[in-house]
Amino acid sequence: xxxxxxxxxxxxxxxxxxxxxxxxxxxxxxxxxxxxxxxxxxxxxxxxxxxxxxxxxxxxxxxxxxxxxxxxxxxxxxxxxxxxxxxxxxxxxxxxxxxxxxxxxxxxxxxxxxxxxxxxxxxxxxxxxxxxxxxxxxxxxxxxxxxxxxxxxxxxxxxxxxxxxxxxxxxxxxxxxxxxxxxxxxxxxxxxxxxxxxxxxxxxxxxxxx
Numbered sequence: 408x409x410x411x412x413x414x415x416x417x418x419x420x421x422x423x424x425x426x427x428x429x430x431x432x433x434x435x436x437x438x439x440x441x442x443x444x445x446x447x448x449x450x451x452x453x454x455x456x457x458x459x460x461x462x463x464x465x466x467x468x469x470x471x472x473x474x475x476x477x478x479x480x481x482x483x484x485x486x487x488x489x490x491x492x493x494x495x496x497x498x499x500x501x502x503x504x505x506x507x508x509x510x511x512x513x514x515x516x517x518x519x520x521x522x523x524x525x526x527x528x529x530x531x532x533x534x535x536x537x538x539x540x541x542x543x544x545x546x547x548x549x550x551x552x553x554x555x556x557x558x559x560x561x562x563x564x565x566x567x568x569x570x571x572x573x574x575x576x577x578x579x580x581x582x583x584x585x586x587x588x589x590x591x592x593x594x595x596x597x598x599x600x601x602x603x604x605x606x607x608x609x610x611x612x613x614x615x616x617x
Contacts, residue, residue: 426520427536429513431544431601434537434608436510438600442593443478443503446471452589462583470580478503492579495572502567531612538605545598555591 442448449471453459459467466487476482478500484493521530551558564573575582 422520423533423536426516426533428540429516430533430537431540431605433510433513433517434541434601434604435597436506437604438597439503440507442597444475446475448589448593448596449474449584452592453584456584456586456589458583458586462580466580467584470584474580474584487580489579491572492575492581495568495581498568498572531609534605534608534612538602538609541598541602541605545602548594548598552591552595555594556587559587559590 446468449467453467462470470488473482473484473488474496477484477496480500484496488496517530520533575585577583
């Protein structure tokens with residue numbers, strides 16, 4: 408009996424440690440999907456991105472649609488996208504595909520937690536836990552923002568990719584649509600969106616049984 412109780416206690420503690428960061432990842436994927444699978448972010452950023460003007464209105468609009476369709480597996484990039492950036496975007500698409508597969512699995516875990524692990528109240532407690540993590544993430548982005556260019560070019564990409572295909576030049580469409588400040592802006596958007604969604608969950612999900 409004690410052994411069974413200890414096992415239940417262990418799994419409960421493990422679940423309480425794991426689900427808040429998994430919920431954070433799940434919340435991040437929601438705004439990320441908007442950015443990845445629609446041209447919305449590129450269109451908005453072009454209001455502040457003068458490189459779009461250099462690319463030209465027609466080519467800019469077409470390229471925004473093409474990259475969104477590519478990530479949705481509805482289009483294969485071709486010229487004027489350079490061969491190097493086509494290969495890089497294939498690598499990026501694998502990362503996005505994997506991320507949203509994990510998103511689907513986490514959705515299943517959250518559904519099981521709601522059904523068998525304590526219901527809405529337990530999910531509300533996990534939402535409070537993930538709020539702390541989003542706060543840490545937001546603070547990290549704020550601290551990195553003055554040095555974001557260095558972080559993005561010298562730390563993040565060398566850690567994630569084992570090649571130099573991610574480096575762009577004015578011969579690449581990506582150079583015009585996705586300057587470094589684009590990624591800082593979308594990082595801020597993702598963090599703030601996840602924060603607002605997390606606060607909404609806390610508002611909607613009570614963290615105690617009635």
